[in-house]
Amino acid sequence: MAGDSHFYVWLGADVRDNFQPLPDFIMMMRAFQEFTPRNLITLRNQRGYGTQKNWMWVRQELLHYVHGTPSFTVTYTDIPKILRGYYKTVNGKKTENIERSRSDNIRPGNVWVDIQQVFYRMEENVPGCYAQKPLKAIERILLTSSLEGDVVLDCFAHSGTTLLAGERLNRRVVTFDLDPVFAELTIRRLDNYRATGKTGWQWHNPFPEMEEVYDSTATA
Ligand SMILES: C[S@@+](CC[C@H](N)C(=O)[O-])C[C@H]1O[C@@H](n2cnc3c(N)ncnc32)[C@H](O)[C@@H]1O
Numbered sequence: 001m002a003g004d005s006h007f008y009v010w011l012g013a014d015v016r017d018n019f020q021p022l023p024d025f026i027m028m029m030r031a032f033q034e035f036t037p038r039n040l041i042t043l044r045n046q047r048g049y050g051t052q053k054n055w056m057w058v059r060q061e062l063l064h065y066v067h068g069t070p071s072f073t074v075t076y077t078d079i080p081k082i083l084r085g086y087y088k089t090v091n092g093k094k095t096e097n098i099e100r101s102r103s104d105n106i107r108p109g110n111v112w113v114d115i116q117q118v119f120y121r122m123e124e125n126v127p128g129c130y131a132q133k134p135l136k137a138i139e140r141i142l143l144t145s146s147l148e149g150d151v152v153l154d155c156f157a158h159s160g161t162t163l164l165a166g167e168r169l170n171r172r173v174v175t176f177d178l179d180p181v182f183a184e185l186t187i188r189r190l191d192n193y194r195a196t197g198k199t200g201w202q203w204h205n206p207f208p209e210m211e212e213v214y215d216s217t218a219t220a
Helices: 022-029 135-145 161-169 180-196 208-219
Strands: 005-011 035-049 057-067 088-090 093-095 151-154 172-175
Touching: 005 022, 005 135, 022 057, 135 161, 151 161, 161 172, 161 180
Parallel strands: 151 172
Antiparallel strands: 005 057, 035 057, 088 093
16 A cells, blocks of 8 residues: 555444454454554444344444545535434524534534435446445545545445546546456446446446347247
């Protein structure tokens, strides 16, 4: 890794497997003295699992380390509706903190509640991707933790969100995926964005040529 850089690791904590891989990964990172822990971000999903016999699991974890002393650019976000409270009576009227605020924006904290999970009705949806990350989340990371022209590495391309975010924010992205289908999808997603301005396919098939193959085998 370059001298001054940020390192983000997005991973799950599976309660059915002793919260792995999160704890083992945190322990492993202690061996890499050149990385300093910077934050532990939690994303709040809108949908979860475990509603019948457990608290619904609606979180994803994002570990943030730094190497050296990289810059950090403050960004702002709309005040999420979920953030209510700090009631105070002003001129005889009970108001909450959002009403009293002079600004419509706040700096995101380390619990992100304002990012919509990707699902099939959203333009950015890439059908077939089981772990697609929201563009807004990756763009937030790129905006805070890199500058225009910087190189961004994502070793797990999947739906190609990082490549697309880099295209939109003028970062040079290096990315790859073990699975050639996801590598191809990543390339197609960028091509599709350049051709149409669309960030994904919503529910349309990114591999339309495969439909013709299926159709011809079905009628054969
Ligand atoms: C959780 S997804 C990444 C999601 C991605 N950030 C996005 O926004 O779409 C993980 C991806 O890593 C790929 N992968 C798993 N092991 C890998 C390896 N050793 N090298 C490269 N890619 C790998 C999988 O094929 C999968 O597409």
